[in-house]
Amino acid sequence: MGADHTRPAPSAPPGVRRILVATVVPLFLITVVAALVLWPRQDREAADAPALPRYHGTVTRVVTVPCPPTPEAPEGSPGGSAGPCGTVTVAAEQGPDAGRQVETPVPSGPGAPRVEVGDEVILVELIDPADPAVKSYNIAEHQRGTPLVWLAVLFAVAIVAFGRWRGLAALGGLVASFAILLGFVLPGIGAGQPPLLVAIVGAALIMFVVLYLTHGVTAQTSVAVLGTLGSLVLTGVLGTLATAATHLTGFGSEDATTLSMFQGDVDLHGLLLAGIVIGSLGVLDDVTVTQAATVTELAHANPALSRRHLYRAATRVGRAHIASTVNTIVLAYAGASLPLLLLLVADSRPVSQILTSEFLAQEIVRSAVATLGLIAAVPLTTGLAAVVTTAGRRGTTEGPADPPAPRPPAGRDEALEALGGAPGQRAGGWPGGDRNTEAAW
Structure with missing residues (x-):
């Protein structure tokens, strides 16, 4: 999440709290009702092909030999060797051959794991269709359970050690986010519900649970919730318009094409929009929480x-935040699409054709729409926070109502001397009441 302030925010006036409750509670109830309506009623039938049995084992021996030449190419030619070749002996720990040594071929081909003695691997049992009594084993991949568990423990300990109770609440919010994604959003889309609507409802559920759980039930959090919800809806609208204007179909990646083969009724265009909304949520709540907290701290x-x-x-703080966050969004999408970008480098087509192709235009639209929604979140949340924070004051629209008492001259002179200024000099570079630091920086 975004900002973390240990000092509790000042309590809003009772009238403001009533208005926020009257606004947030109906939105929450609408979100819950929409989730119940869109909730998948039945599980999708499993694929016809049965899953191959997978068992744990430990590599005890690796023997490599030169690969024989293929019939299509002579030995020593670039395409004559698939490599590596040989056998791997594995001590099976599960399955019908548990406790026995089984032999498998050395994994080969693109993405094949490299195994050594002592590696913990996963065996796949293959049955000969012509003779079910004949079976063999192949190494599918390494066992990654133990390293992932230790990494998750380190992750949780670091967050709790640094954030304490707030860090523990953040972990609870992370668990809730994945529970909503895996229990509602993905099954809902897989069941044929409108992906964009499911994504917006799911993102709203995540937002309500995570923000209030992490930052507490306060007026400041409610402002962040309203700013995030408004920006999410705007992001969905902009995404719909942008994908329609660019005629994107959602078939811009190999994953989408593969998904269409297994689940032909999934709306890939809507799935693209859903990905934009879900991807924007993580950055949106960071910006809205920071803006609401900034207004509260300034007041x-x-x-x-x-x-x-x-x-x-x-807003000046928000501009600085947006300037860095926009780069974060683009780099995040670029990092997830490095194979795609590398493929573009090897493409011999003109740059104009590459940029307007489906698979790259999809990433451009994704980044641009997420950024526009992010930019809109700053003035929306900041304006709401300023209204809520100053509610109940007198003279808040024209200027300061009660100027603060002047500080002792000696203290001011000492501060200026510490900053390098001359005693008696006014803090240079502070223009008027706005105290704009942009020019000085």
Whole structure:
């Protein structure tokens, strides 16, 4: 999540709290009702092909030999050797041959695991269709359970050690997010429900649970919730318009094409929009929580700031945050698409044709729509936070109502001397009441 402030936010006036409750609670109830309506009623039938039996084992011996030449190419030619070749002896730990040594061929081909003595691997049992009594084993992959468990433990310990109770709440929010994704969003899309609608409802559920669980039930959190929900809906609308304008079909990746073969009734265009919404949520709640907290902290530091001054100062923080977050979004998508980008480098077509192709245009639209929704979240959340924070004051729209008492001259001179200024000099570079630091930086 975004900002973490150990000092509790000042309590909002009772009238403001009632307005927030009257706004947030109906939205939450609508989200819950929509989730119940869209909840998958029955599980999708499993594929006809049965899953191959998989058993654990440990490599005890590896013997490699030169690969024989293929019939199509002479020995020593570039395509004459598939390599590596040989046998691997594995001590089976599960299955009908548990406790025995079984032999498998050395894994070969693109993506094949490289095995050594002592490696813990997963064996796949193959049955000869012509003679079910004849069976063999192949090594599918390494066992990764133990390293992943230790990595998850380190991850959880680091978060709790640094964040304490707030870190524990963040872990609870992470568990809730995956529970909603795996229990509602993915089964709902797989059951044929509209992917975009399922994604928005699922993202709203995640937002309500995670934000209130992590940051507490406060007016500041409610402002972040409203800002996030509004930005999510805007992101969905922009994504719909952008994909329609660019005529994207959703078949821009090999994964989507493979999915269409196994589940032909899945709306890949809607799945693309759902991915944009879900992907935007993680960055949106970071920005909205930060903006709401920034307004609250500014008002706490200087209660005399007006609503307009709070909005302007917090928006300047938001601009700096957006400037770094936009780069984060683009790099995140680029990192997930490195094989695609490398393929583009080897493509001999003109750049204009590459950029407008389905698979790259899809990534461009994804990044642009997520960024636009992110930018819209800053003024929306900041404006709501400024209104809520200054509610109940007098003179909050024109200027400070009660100027703060002047500090002792000696303390001010000492501070200026520590900053390198001359005693008696006004803090240079602070223009008026807005205290805009952009020019100074």
